Amino acid sequence: MVSLVKIAFFAIYVFSVTFVEMAATRVLELSDRFLDIHKEGQWLVMMYAPWCAHCKRLEPVWAHVAQHLHATSIRVGRVDCTRFTNVAHTFKVRGFPTILFLKGDQEFAYHGDRTREEIVKFALRLSGPPVQEITKTQSFETIKRDRDLYFLYVGERSGPLWDIYHKTADVFQPHAFFYQSHPNVVNKHAPVEKTPALFVYKENLHYNFTDQQNLDSEKLNETLYKWVNAERFPTFPKVTRGNINQLFLTNKNLVLAVVEENQLEEVSPDMLQFKDMVESVIKAKREKYHDHFQFGWIANPELVNSIAMMVLPLPSLIVINTTTSHHHIPEDEPEKLNPHVIELFLEQIRNESAPRYGGNSWLVRIGRSWFELKTTLAAMWLGNPILTMVLFGLPAGFLSLICYGICCPDILDADDDEEEQQGGTHMKKD
Structure with a gap:
């Protein structure tokens, strides 16, 4: 029995290693010859450096990306920019890893x-x-099953709405899926009374774009752009360092439920209850708040603390004005927050009676930099105090030696001059 168990575990291990190796082989190792062929076909390329820790963490993910895209026309590769510096220079790589999608002359x-x-x-x-x-x-x-969020235009490929929709899709193509179809194709799933019609699908619901009537071309272009920019996010997304800059482009107030995850990306029951409570506000009052507020949740307290320039309790609520970079924090304790209190808080923000903090002034930036420095040093000290002492002690020691070398020779020279003068005086007296 034991031998069978061992054989089973060994077989699973061999299968796992084989699968990983097969996935890894899907990634093409590219050289400077890539510059001659990069306009041929479609490429998804990672520019990396062997010494980069972020690149090392991305390697297994990149292998799975290559495996997933193997059946498509997209070729997945990577370039060691420390060896092939011409590639890094051509694509103006300024940091690692840099991920690029190349399609002809487009980058x-x-x-x-x-x-x-x-x-x-x-x-x-x-x-x-x-x-x-x-x-x-x-x-x-199939699209409804596989895509959690996408835009759909129903109607003929002509007319002002289609032209502006296509132009807007060209701008936001890296960030959302855009489709076009006809009433007889989508009628079962999305009954259309009048064409052209435009929808956004998310969370198994669809929302209409209703502002195309009685608008001139310029105003329609501006309105549709703002609508797509606002609707391209889920109702209550997880906010990370990777997407927070895109969320700032909505020019809305960003309402964040701040919680904490463990290493398995699990949220404790009490924080999960708080997160769900904040989410219930936007789902119950979407028509009231959607135009002015983008809701979400974040499990990166360090990022929020840097914005607030203070250590927020967990869980907590913060509202960030993405236009001015000011932020608002409820005066009530987190445990006293409920949907009604949050709604009152949001109304205060809308009528500009809620206290606001932070901003983008140079004084605030200095204060934020100082807070981030203190937080980094404290984390380093808690993580490894000996290494922290070495890292900051050695430069301090060298600085002390330099100061000593600059100041002490003058003192010694002064002492020598005094001794010479005293010696000359004694000789005269003799």
């Missing part, structure tokens, strides 16, 4: 979360035209 940089799912979606969005046509009902059913 797109990826700035999102470094997960397999997000990188794959980024590549798939860019692999096709800005607006993909749906011609079969079965295809539409």
Whole structure:
């Protein structure tokens, strides 16, 4: 019995190692010859350096990305920019890792979360035209199953709304999926009374774009752009370092439930209850708050603390004005917050009666830099006090020696001059 168990575990181990090796072989190792062929076909390329810790963490994810895209026309590769510096110079690589999608003369940089799912979606969005046509009902059913958020234009490929929709899709193609179809294809899933019509699908619901009537071309262009920019996020997304900059582009107030995850990305029951309570506000009052507030949750307290320039309790609530970079914090304790109290707090923000903090002034930036420095030093000291003493003690010691070398010779020279003068005086007296 024991031998069978050992054999089973050994077989699983061999299968896992073989799978990882197969996935790794899907990644093409590129050299400076890549510059001659990079405009041929579609490429998803990671520019890396062997010494970069972030690149090492991305390696297994990149292998899975290559495995997932192997059946597509997208070739996945990587370039060691320390060996092939011409490649780094040509693509103006300023940091590692840098992820690029190349399609002919077009070049797109990826700035999102470094997960397999997000990188794959980024590549798939860019692999096709800005607006993909749906011609079969079965295809539409597949899209509804596989895409958690997408835009759909129903109608003919002509007219002012179509032209502006296509132009807007070209701008936001790296960030969202855009489709076009006809009433007879989507009628079962999205009954259309009048064409052209435009929807956004998310959380198994669809929301109409209703502002196309009685607008001139310029105003329609501006309105549709703002609508797509605001609707391209889920109702209550997880906010990370990878997507927070995109969320700031909405120019809304960003309402964040601040919680903490463990190493398995699990949230404790009390924090999960707080997160769900904040989410219930936007889901119950979407029409009231959606135009002015983007809700979300964040499990990176360090990022929020840097914005607030203080250590926030967990869980907590913070509202960030993405236009001015000011932030608002409820005066009530987190445990006293409920949907009604949060709604009153949001109304105070809307009528500008809520206290605001921070901003973008040079004084605030200095204060934020000082807070981040203190936080980093404290984390280093708690993590490894001996290493911290070595890192900061040695420069301090060298600085002391330099100061000593600069100041002490003058003192010694002064003492020598005094001794010479005293010696000359004694000789005269003799």
